[in-house]
Amino acid sequence: MKFAKLISYIFHPGFMPTLVMLVLFNLDTYFRFSVSPGLKKFILGLVFINTFLFPLLILVFLKSRNAIDSFELKNRKNRIIPFGVSTLFFFFTYNFMRETSLPPIILSIFLGISLSMFIVFITSFFYKTSIHMVGVSGLLASILCLYVKFSANYLLEISTVTLIWGLVGYSRLKLKSHSVDEVYVGAGIGLVCVIIPAYFNIMI
Numbered sequence: 409m410k411f412a413k414l415i416s417y418i419f420h421p422g423f424m425p426t427l428v429m430l431v432l433f434n435l436d437t438y439f440r441f442s443v444s445p446g447l448k449k450f451i452l453g454l455v456f457i458n459t460f461l462f463p464l465l466i467l468v469f470l471k472s473r474n475a476i477d478s479f480e481l482k483n484r485k486n487r488i489i490p491f492g493v494s495t496l497f498f499f500f501t502y503n504f505m506r507e508t509s510l511p512p513i514i515l516s517i518f519l520g521i522s523l524s525m526f527i528v529f530i531t532s533f534f535y536k537t538s539i540h541m542v543g544v545s546g547l548l549a550s551i552l553c554l555y556v557k558f559s560a561n562y563l564l565e566i567s568t569v570t571l572i573w574g575l576v577g578y579s580r581l582k583l584k585s586h587s588v589d590e591v592y593v594g595a596g597i598g599l600v601c602v603i604i605p606a607y608f609n610i611m612i
Contacts, residue, residue: 412579416540419576424543425459425498425521426452428550432514435551435565437558439511447508455518458501463494482585484536491529491539498522506611513557515611517550520602527597538586538594544569544576545598553606 433448434440467490470476476486502522505515524546528537548569555562577595580586586594604610 409582412582415575415579416583416585419540419544419572421539421543422460422463424547425518426456428517428521428547429455429514431547431565432517432550432554435554435562436560437554439514443510447510451505451508451510454504455501458497459494462497463490466490466493480585484532487532487536487539488529491525491532495522495526495529498525512609512611513554513606516605516609517553517602519611520549520605521546523605524597524601527601528594531593531597535593536586536590537597538577538580538591540576540580540585541573541591541594542598544573545595546602548573549599549602550606553603556607 429452432439433443433452467476467479467481470489471479475489477483478486481487481490499522502515502518505518524542528539528542531537548566551562551565551569554560555566573595577591580591581588
């Protein structure tokens with residue numbers, strides 16, 4: 409049980425967008441060198457603040473007003489407002505990123521991450537999706553897309569993230585935070601939402 413909690417904390421969905429950007433900037437690709445160190449730091453800071461820090465502050469505010477039962481958002485109805493606000497922050501971040509010189513593939517990946525957040529928000533009105541699986545699946549999808557598009561040797565990275573992906577799913581089930589179908593739905597949302605924009609170079 410302690411191990412499952414540790415995995416859930418380490419790979420908290422709030423950290424995933426920042427982790428995705430960190431991984432993308434450090435994989436062996438052309439934008440590892442083409443994106444300036446200053447821009448990398450700025451984007452990492454922007455993503456961390458808008459997709460983790462601000463949503464966390466919203467949770468603190470809602471909890472202080474007794475609008476949510478706990479920070480873990482175990483109650484489906486408690487997720488609607490936080491996820492709705494988070495969706496706005498995600499798309500604001502995406503639009504801000506579009507004004508920079510980031511490579512299109514990175515923008516497409518972050519668009520996919522933002523879309524996955526939007527879908528989780530919508531489904532929260534009637535379904536409790538595993539946001540942990542959405543987040544880690546987005547990370548896996550990002551690396552898979554670069555592997556296909558650049559024909560690069562990312563087998564170690566893919567294997568490592570796949571192992572993490574499985575551990576996160578196991579932890580959510582072990583903690584009884586989600587049912588099997590909620591874990592699978594979360595994984596599907598995270599994978600599909602990132603793969604489609606990234607593979608087809610979709611930007612809006």
